[in-house]
Amino acid sequence: MKIAVSACLLGAKVRFDAGHKHDHFITDELGEFAEFVSFCPEHLAYGTPRPSIRLVKNEETLQVHSNKNGNDLTEALIQKSAEELSHLEEEPLCGIIFKSKSPSCGLKSAKIYLENGFCEGKEDGVFASMCRERYPLLPMEEEGRLEDPWLRENFVMQVFAYDRFEKLKAAIPTLNDLVQFHTAHKFLLQAKDEQLYRELGNIVANRSGLSFEALLGQYELGFKTAISRKSSIKHTRNVLDHLAGFFKKELTKSEKKSLHDQISDYANKIIPLIVPLSTIQLYARKYDTKYLLEQTFLEPYPKTLALRSNVKSGK
Numbered sequence: 001m002k003i004a005v006s007a008c009l010l011g012a013k014v015r016f017d018a019g020h021k022h023d024h025f026i027t028d029e030l031g032e033f034a035e036f037v038s039f040c041p042e043h044l045a046y047g048t049p050r051p052s053i054r055l056v057k058n059e060e061t062l063q064v065h066s067n068k069n070g071n072d073l074t075e076a077l078i079q080k081s082a083e084e085l086s087h088l089e090e091e092p093l094c095g096i097i098f099k100s101k102s103p104s105c106g107l108k109s110a111k112i113y114l115e116n117g118f119c120e121g122k123e124d125g126v127f128a129s130m131c132r133e134r135y136p137l138l139p140m141e142e143e144g145r146l147e148d149p150w151l152r153e154n155f156v157m158q159v160f161a162y163d164r165f166e167k168l169k170a171a172i173p174t175l176n177d178l179v180q181f182h183t184a185h186k187f188l189l190q191a192k193d194e195q196l197y198r199e200l201g202n203i204v205a206n207r208s209g210l211s212f213e214a215l216l217g218q219y220e221l222g223f224k225t226a227i228s229r230k231s232s233i234k235h236t237r238n239v240l241d242h243l244a245g246f247f248k249k250e251l252t253k254s255e256k257k258s259l260h261d262q263i264s265d266y267a268n269k270i271i272p273l274i275v276p277l278s279t280i281q282l283y284a285r286k287y288d289t290k291y292l293l294e295q296t297f298l299e300p301y302p303k304t305l306a307l308r309s310n311v312k313s314g315k
C-alpha cells in the first residue's frame with residue numbers, strides 16, 4: 001500500500017529553515033504497513049534553506065509572496081507542484097498525508113493574507129489544492145488532524161478500505177467477486193453511511209442491466225464516497241446491536257446482558273470500541289458465524305495499530 005506524504009513529515013530536512021517535522025505515528029506505526037512516496041514542492045521550487053513564503057489574495061487570484069522581500073514567487077511553485085503531481089500520478093496511491101498550515105501542503109489550513117497584511121482565512125495550499133482537484137476521492141489528511149484519535153481511526157480505516165477496493169479492481173473482478181466484496185463490507189459501510197450502503201446494494205443487484213464496467217464504476221464512486229464519511233458512535237452502536245443479534249439463540253440471558261452492557265458502556269464513552277468488538281469476535285469464533293468472521297468491520301486494518309483501544313476514537 002502506498003501513501004504519499006509531505007517529505008518534512010518523514011524526517012527530511014527540507015523545510016525553509018532546513019529543519020524537519022518528523023511524525024513518528026506516520027513513519028513508525030503506519031510505516032509498518034505502508035510504503036511512502038515523499039514530495040516537497042517548495043524544496044524543488046526554491047531550494048533549502050529558503051525564505052519563508054505566504055499566500056496573498058490579489059483581487060481574485062492567489063499569489064505566493066516571499067516573507068523576506070514580498071517578491072512574487074508564484075510561478076515557480078505552481079510549476080514545481082505540477083511536477084510533483086506528475087510524480088505522484090506514477091504511483092498507485094491509497095492516500096496522502098500533508099503537513100498542516102503550509103502554504104504548499106496545508107489542507108484548508110494555509111493562511112491567506114490580504115495585500116495589507118491582514119489574514120483573511122484559511123485555504124488549501126498550492127500543492128494540496130492541485131491534489132484535491134486531481135484526486136477527489138483519495139483519502140487525504142494532515143498530520144495535525146491525525147493527532148485526534150477519532151480522525152486518525154477514520155483516516156486509517158478509509159485508507160485500508162480504499163486499498164482493498166483498488167486490489168479488487170486490479171484483480172479484474174467478476175460480478176460475483178464484487179458481490180462478495182460488498183457483503184464483506186456490509187457493517188463497515190453501515191457504520192459510515194446507511195443510505196449509501198443501501199444504494200451500493202442496489203448497484204450490485206444490477207436491476208437495470210448495466211454492463212459490468214459501468215456497474216463497477218458506479219460502485220467505486222459510491223464505495224469511495226461512503227468510506228470518506230466519518231463514523232459516529234450512534235451509527236457504530238446500531239451496528240454493534242445488529243451484530244449482537246446474531247447470537248440471540250446461542251447466548252444465555254446473562255451473556256446477552258453482559259454484551260449489551262458493553263455496547264452501552266461504549267456508547268457512553270466509558271470503554272473503547274475494542275471491548276464489545278472482541279466479545280462479538282469471540283462469539284463469532286465460538287459459534288462459527290462465518291458471515292460475521294468475514295466482515296471487515298471486525299478488523300478493518302491491522303490490529304496492532306490498536307486505534308479502537310482508545311475511548312476517544314469514538315465521537
Ligand code: SF4
Pocket residue numbers: 006007008009014015016039040041042043099102104105
Ligand atoms: S510542508 Fe510541504 S513544502 Fe513545506 S517543507 Fe514540508 S513537504 Fe516541503
